[in-house]
Amino acid sequence: MSAQLAAFKRRTRRKPLAACVAAIFALSAPAAVHAATYFVTNCDDTGPNAGTLRLAAANAVGGDTIDMTGLSAAAAGCNSAVNGFASWMTVNSTVTVAGGVTINGPGKNAFAVSALVAGGGPAFASAGALTINDLGVKYGNRYAAAGQYGGCINVSGDLTLTNVKTLECSASANTGVARGGAVFSFGGSVTATGSSFINSYVQSTSGVARGGAIFASQNVTLIDSTITCHDYGGGCTTTSAKSGTNNAKGGAVMAYSGHVYASSSHIYGNAVVTGASGAALGGAIYANTYATLKNSSVVSGVASTQSTGNAFGGGIYAKTGVSLYSFSIVDGSVAYSKGFEKGRGGGLFCSTGQIQVKYSVVDFNSAQRGGGLYSQGGVWTKYSQIFGNYATNGGGGIINKTAGNTTIQGSFIGSNGGQGYSGVDHWAGGATAVTIENSTISGNTTIGGANAAGYIRAYTTKVDNSTIVYNQGHGTVASAAGLYVGAGNAGSTIELASTLMSGNTNDSGNDDLFVAGGVGGVTFTGSSSKNLIKNPGGGVPGDTIVGQCPLLHPIAFGGMWQFVYRPTMSSPAIDAGANPLNLTSDERGNAYLATFPPRASGPGPANPTPVPDIGAYEVNQDDIIFDSIFETCQ
Numbered sequence: 329m330s331a332q333l334a335a336f337k338r339r340t341r342r343k344p345l346a347a348c349v350a351a352i353f354a355l356s357a358p359a360a361v362h363a364a365t366y367f368v369t370n371c372d373d374t375g376p377n378a379g380t381l382r383l384a385a386a387n388a389v390g391g392d393t394i395d396m397t398g399l400s401a402a403a404a405g406c407n408s409a410v411n412g413f414a415s416w417m418t419v420n421s422t423v424t425v426a427g428g429v430t431i432n433g434p435g436k437n438a439f440a441v442s443a444l445v446a447g448g449g450p451a452f453a454s455a456g457a458l459t460i461n462d463l464g465v466k467y468g469n470r471y472a473a474a475g476q477y478g479g480c481i482n483v484s485g486d487l488t489l490t491n492v493k494t495l496e497c498s499a500s501a502n503t504g505v506a507r508g509g510a511v512f513s514f515g516g517s518v519t520a521t522g523s524s525f526i527n528s529y530v531q532s533t534s535g536v537a538r539g540g541a542i543f544a545s546q547n548v549t550l551i552d553s554t555i556t557c558h559d560y561g562g563g564c565t566t567t568s569a570k571s572g573t574n575n576a577k578g579g580a581v582m583a584y585s586g587h588v589y590a591s592s593s594h595i596y597g598n599a600v601v602t603g604a605s606g607a608a609l610g611g612a613i614y615a616n617t618y619a620t621l622k623n624s625s626v627v628s629g630v631a632s633t634q635s636t637g638n639a640f641g642g643g644i645y646a647k648t649g650v651s652l653y654s655f656s657i658v659d660g661s662v663a664y665s666k667g668f669e670k671g672r673g674g675g676l677f678c679s680t681g682q683i684q685v686k687y688s689v690v691d692f693n694s695a696q697r698g699g700g701l702y703s704q705g706g707v708w709t710k711y712s713q714i715f716g717n718y719a720t721n722g723g724g725g726i727i728n729k730t731a732g733n734t735t736i737q738g739s740f741i742g743s744n745g746g747q748g749y750s751g752v753d754h755w756a757g758g759a760t761a762v763t764i765e766n767s768t769i770s771g772n773t774t775i776g777g778a779n780a781a782g783y784i785r786a787y788t789t790k791v792d793n794s795t796i797v798y799n800q801g802h803g804t805v806a807s808a809a810g811l812y813v814g815a816g817n818a819g820s821t822i823e824l825a826s827t828l829m830s831g832n833t834n835d836s837g838n839d840d841l842f843v844a845g846g847v848g849g850v851t852f853t854g855s856s857s858k859n860l861i862k863n864p865g866g867g868v869p870g871d872t873i874v875g876q877c878p879l880l881h882p883i884a885f886g887g888m889w890q891f892v893y894r895p896t897m898s899s900p901a902i903d904a905g906a907n908p909l910n911l912t913s914d915e916r917g918n919a920y921l922a923t924f925p926p927r928a929s930g931p932g933p934a935n936p937t938p939v940p941d942i943g944a945y946e947v948n949q950d951d952i953i954f955d956s957i958f959e960t961c962q
Contacts, residue, residue, distance in 0.1 A: 363391040369398060371405035371417035381423055381441075390428025390456070396463065397434045406439075411495060413464050416440040422449045427456015427485055433463030436493040436524070440464030443480065447471075450482045450497075457485035457516065466495035468510075475504025475535065477543070478512025479528065486516035487544075493524040494541075498531070506530040507582075508543030509567070517547040517586065525555045525580075529568045537569040538614075539582035540598055547586035548615075550593040550624075555580040555612075557597045566630075568599040575607045576600040577645075578614030579629060588615040588646075590624040599630035607638040609677075610645030611661055618649035618681065621656040621688075626675075629661035636667030640702070641677035642693060649681035649705075652688040652712075663695040669721045671695045673702035682706035682732055685739075691715040698727035698753075699746060706732025707754075709739040711917060713890065722748025724772060729755055734786075735763045738915050740891050741781075743771040749783035750774050751799065757816040761788045766915045768892055768944050770883065773800045778807035778834060785814045789822040789850075792909050795893055795943040796827065797880065801834040808842035808865055809834035813850050823853040824869060826905035828895075828943035830862040830878045838865025858906040860942045876900045878943075886916040892945050901942035915944035 366388050369379035376383040384394040401408045401415040408415060419441055425431070431452070433439050441463065443451035450468045452458065460481070468480030479497035481487065489511070497510040509528035511518060525541040541555045542548055557566050569576045579598035581588055590613075600608040611629030613619050621644075629643040642661035644650055652658065658675040665671040674693035676683055683703040689712065690700045699717035701707065707728045714725045724744030728734045734754045744750045751772040754762050762784050772780040780799035791811070801809035810832035813822050822843065829840040842865035843850045856869040860878055868874065879899040886892035892915055895901045941947055 363393065364388070365393045365395050367398065368394060368396045370403055371399065371407070373417065373419050381417070381419070385423050385425045388429045389426045392429055394425070394429060394431045396439065397432055399434055399439050411466065412437060413440040414438045416442050416464070416466070418442050418444050419451055421445055422453050423451060424453045425458065427454055427458070429454065430459040430461070431463065432461045435462050436464050436491045440466050440493070440495070442466050443468040450478050450480050452481045454483045454485070456483070457487070458483045459488040460492050461490045462492070464493045464495065466497070468497045470499045471501070473502035473504065475501045475506065477507045477514070479509050481511040483512070483516065484514045487511055487513045487518045489518070489520040489523045491522040492520065494526065494528065496527045498529045500531040501535050502533045504532065504535045505538065506532040506535065507538045509539065510541045511543070513544040515545050517549070518542050518544040519549040520553045521551040523553045525567070527557050527567060529570065531570045532574065533572045534574055535571065536574050537571040537576045538584070539578045540567045540569045540580050542581045543578070543584065544582070544586070545584050548581050548583045548588045550581070550590040552591070553593045555595045555598065566597050566599050568601060570600070571602045571606050573604045573606055574602065575609070576602045577609045579610065580612045582610070582614045583616055585616050587617045588613050588619045590620070591622040593624045594627070595625070595629070596627045599632065601630070602633045602635070602637065604635045605637060606633055606635060607640070608633045609638070609640050611642045611663070613644045613646070615646040617647060618651065619644050619646040620651045621653070623654045623656060625657040625659065626661065627657070627659045631663045633665045635665075636670065637665060638667070639663045639665040639671045640673055642674045642695060643676060645673070645677045647679045647681065649683070650676050650678045651684045652690070653684070653686040656688040658690045659692055661693045665696065669697045672697045674699045674717060674719070676701040678703045678705055680705045682708060684708045685712045685714070686710040687712060689713045689715065690717065692717065694718040696721045698723040699744060700725045702727045702729070703732065704730040706734065708735045709737065711738040711890070713740045713742070714744065715740065715742050717744045719746040719748065722746070723753040724750035725752060727753045727755070731756055731760070733761045733763070736765070736767050738766045738917065741767065741769040741772070742891060745773045745775070747774060747776045749779045751781040752783070754784045754786055757785050758787065760786045760816065761790070762786045763790045764794050765790070765792045765909055766794065766911060766944050768795045768915060770795070770798050770893070774802055776802060778802070778809070778836060779812045780809045780834070781832060782811045784812065786816040787820055789813050791827050792823065792825045793905070793907070793911060793940070793944060794827045795945065796829045796832065796840070797893060798831040800832070807834060807836055808832065808838045808840060810840040812842050812844070814844040815849050820850045821853050822850050822856070824856045824859055825908045826858045826940060826942050828860045828878055828901055830860065839863040840865070841868065842866055855908055858904060858942060860901050860904070873900055873904065890916055892916060893943070894945050895941060895943065895947060897947070902947060903939040903941060905940040905942035907940045914946040
């Protein structure tokens with residue numbers, strides 16, 4: 329037999345043998361194990377008796393379900409209505425379940441598990457991931473001198489909550505770290521949908537306090553959820569993270585290494601507070617990377633330190649970026665420190681990335697610097713309102729400091745106040761750029777500072793199709809209540825096109841516009857043209873309308889939370905502007921009837937060719953029925 333033939337026979341003999349072995353193993357393999365469901369039928373907590381939560385927790389393994397949906401006040405041992413729950417049970421020690429278990433209840437207001445653990449402890453704990461649906465959890469309180477985590481729910485893995493309500497949960501420590509007043513996830517993320525976290529706190533006497541309601545090692549996602557101190561009409565405290573001498577972070581939420589995302593969610597009345605030598609970061613939200621709000625609100629957050637330490641982000645603190653969009657609101661939040669200018673970003677603070685505010689509102693927040701928002705990596709607002717914010721030492725509305733560009737599109741920056749610079753303060757210098765287009769900056773005031781509307785130090789500045797009016801500054805230095813542009817670097821330029829400035833007042837007398845060093849210091853670009861500046865403090869582009877009253881109607885609501893000034897039909901701003909950006913709509917977002925509607929007849933100057941108006945408001949003849957209001961120029 330040849331060697332080749334022998335090798336062929338050996339190969340053909342192996343094939344059926346391998347097939348036989350595989351078949352034998354297939355026949356002997358155990359059948360697939362189906363996930364089990366363990367039903368809880370009573371509220372007995374004396375041990376693993378039939379129908380108890382203890383028995384279900386002892387038997388359930390990963391993939392199993394603990395079913396509590398049949399519990400009510402009628403079930404054996406269950407309690408009647410209290411604290412907004414229709415029924416509840418008490419657990420005298422923590423219920424520990426295996427990782428990967430799901431717990432289903434009859435509804436977050438229908439039934440609650442109350443943790444009355446001797447010496448403190450959470451209601452539920454798991455060494456792995458845990459899912460809880462339609463259940464209330466209350467009164468979990470943990471204390472340990474060396475540190476404590478997760479007042480009501482403590483897991484090592486991902487925690488998924490759907491229609492869950494936690495009430496009055498806390499974690500506190502003496503010298504150690506306190507994390508996650510209501511829920512704590514070690515090594516994982518927390519996702520909450522349709523859930524409520526009420527009256528939660530973390531507190532440490534001398535250690536760090538993190539995440540008043542929620543702490544996650546990775547990310548936190550809130551969908552249609554609330555974190556607040558309000559519930560069933562009883563006493564209302566503040567969800568908070570407090571430290572006596574150390575740092576406090578995330579009054580409501582802390583994502584230790586990841587991001588925070590909130591959609592259709594509302595976070596109200598949260599605080600981070602620290603005493604001597606500590607920093608308070610993120611009155612409501614602390615994100616180690618970025619924070620995003622979609623159709624959500626952060627209201628009445630507080631970042632406060634009684635020392636000279638940093639207090640950053642009364643509403644939100646994030647390192648790499650903050651994004652508000654789809655009609656989100658950050659309102660009434662405060663950043664306060666005893667240190668000079670160390671209370672920064674009353675509403676929003678970002679340490680390295682960009683703050684984006686799109687179709688949203690940042691209003692009535694306050695800080696020592698950056699009452700509305702404080703960014704160290706850039707700002708972009710689009711069709712938004714930065715309104716009524718206050719700063720004691722500069723930047724009532726917006727501060728962009730250190731790096732990044734500032735872009736304001738179709739936005740209203742109004743009624744911000746305080747010391748220093750009240751509307752827009754860009755002091756990044758270097759090669760940075762400032763762009764203001766299709767926007768209104770109005771009603772901003774300073775008490776002891778000069779620049780009320782805009783203070784800019786950038787390499788390039790572009791202001792197009794905008795309205796800057798009725799800002800008030802108080803100061804004796806050469807400056808302007810309207811717009812001050814200083815050299816950010818050698819060769820700095822400004823493009824000023826189709827922009828209206830009037831009615832700004834300042835003690836120095838340079839009311840509407842001041843370009844530091846005159847035209848030789850910051851040069852106007854060749855595209856600068858078609859402006860109306862009633863009272864400039866220095867050089868202006870050659871075709872600028874100077875000294876004329878723009879004849880504006882009083883400020884009025886223009887839609888999308890925008891407030892605008894409409895020129896009367898006899899205003900010199902009508903049909904005198906330009907459109908260097910090829911805009912298709914004005915600040916209101918209203919599309920032009922044509923590229924720009926001609927005015928061959930009807931009220932206003934006859935102009936058969938499409939020419940834009942100066943400023944952020946484009947007057948359409950079809951909008952004009954009667955026009956008899958005339959401005960009294962200041």
